Amino acid sequence: MNIQLDKILIIGIIAVLLLGPQRLPVYAQKLAEFVKAVRRFADSAKERMREEMGPDFDDVNWQKLDPRQYDPRRIIRDALLDSPSSGAETATATAATVTAAKVRAPAPVVPLAAGEPAPFDVEAT
Numbered sequence: 001m002n003i004q005l006d007k008i009l010i011i012g013i014i015a016v017l018l019l020g021p022q023r024l025p026v027y028a029q030k031l032a033e034f035v036k037a038v039r040r041f042a043d044s045a046k047e048r049m050r051e052e053m054g055p056d057f058d059d060v061n062w063q064k065l066d067p068r069q070y071d072p073r074r075i076i077r078d079a080l081l082d083s084p085s086s087g088a089e090t091a092t093a094t095a096a097t098v099t100a101a102k103v104r105a106p107a108p109v110v111p112l113a114a115g116e117p118a119p120f121d122v123e124a125t
Helices: 005-059 072-081 088-103
Strands: none
């Protein structure tokens, strides 16, 4: 989480204005208790995972499983380049297919005559 000091200050000022000085300490204490409870829950979940997975838990590359690392273009490129048969001709054929797909021109647009239904229109019966 990337919260900067100026954002925290703005949130604090808004909280003081909305809650008032009398209720602010009570809500700050509730927020602190909530954060502690969430931290305890995360720690207990992590310990339970460590117990259930055993020594393999420490070997997991958590950065690789981070959803922010998801890049559909990279996944498709890797899937196209990783084929069951290994060889230079397969990689070249895959690269040629990808290049041909990029070069292909879009289908021409044919104008319709006045009053002519579009090909996808369905006539009511």
